[in-house]
Amino acid sequence: MTTKPAINLWSSSDHAAEYLSRAESVPHRTEGESALLEFIPPSTRRILDLGTGDGRLLALVKGELSERLRSEGTSPRVEAVAVDFSPAMLEAAARRFAGDPSVTIKIHNLDYPLPDLGKFDAVVSCFAIHHVTHERKRALYAEIYSLLNPGGVFCNLEHVASPTERLHDEMLSHLDKTPETEDPSNKLLDVETQLQWLQEIGFADVDCHWKWREFALLAGRVGAS
Numbered sequence: 001m002t003t004k005p006a007i008n009l010w011s012s013s014d015h016a017a018e019y020l021s022r023a024e025s026v027p028h029r030t031e032g033e034s035a036l037l038e039f040i041p042p043s044t045r046r047i048l049d050l051g052t053g054d055g056r057l058l059a060l061v062k063g064e065l066s067e068r069l070r071s072e073g074t075s076p077r078v079e080a081v082a083v084d085f086s087p088a089m090l091e092a093a094a095r096r097f098a099g100d101p102s103v104t105i106k107i108h109n110l111d112y113p114l115p116d117l118g119k120f121d122a123v124v125s126c127f128a129i130h131h132v133t134h135e136r137k138r139a140l141y142a143e144i145y146s147l148l149n150p151g152g153v154f155c156n157l158e159h160v161a162s163p164t165e166r167l168h169d170e171m172l173s174h175l176d177k178t179p180e181t182e183d184p185s186n187k188l189l190d191v192e193t194q195l196q197w198l199q200e201i202g203f204a205d206v207d208c209h210w211k212w213r214e215f216a217l218l219a220g221r222v223g224a225s
Ligand SMILES: C[S@@+](CC[C@H](N)C(=O)[O-])C[C@H]1O[C@@H](n2cnc3c(N)ncnc32)[C@H](O)[C@@H]1O
Pocket: 008, 010, 011, 019, 023, 050, 051, 052, 053, 054, 055, 056, 057, 083, 084, 085, 086, 089, 108, 109, 110, 111, 125, 126, 127, 128, 129, 131, 132
């Protein structure tokens, strides 16, 4: 398995702005996001979002949980930690969650081990972890496992590798990219390897629950102890 060099352009504010300008129009993402919401346990009270960007996914997860809790007539506080390393993204997330003291925004580069963030019932991520090297992806998955409470879930809506170059080129064209304009920060890895890693680490119920071309929802659960 070869890992591309660790180029990562996401700390540039231009890179962040370019993505945010087209984030709404990323094809099929809302299907993947809806699938992800199904796997957030109703008992979730603490969420971590890795590579949060402007907090889009975290806002969806918090909104869904609040909706469920309201319909049950309960309103326990749901806390969240949003992690990213891009100053522009962190500013956008801070704007989105301004006035919401339940969200803590942390600067951290996922190339390095996660700081002590406490324990979580759900760790989510969307289109972010494929920017770290394959070696770091596996190590990060193990760190995520260790900070989940029993019964907690890891839901990674991810950009994964295609099995063939032709399929990859087709995906690029769906994203209005070419091999020349593809983001050099991408370090795409196939679904199978990532599912195998999650299983080896100890996650239960590991599966790819949704997929459209190179977008996939990979998830696993920490068994109750
Ligand atoms: C494609 S955007 C996705 C943002 C958001 N999760 C969403 O769904 O819209 C990728 C995000 O990953 C973040 N990211 C990339 N590499 C990172 C790293 N090494 N450490 C922390 N964040 C990183 C970027 O700054 C960016 O916010």
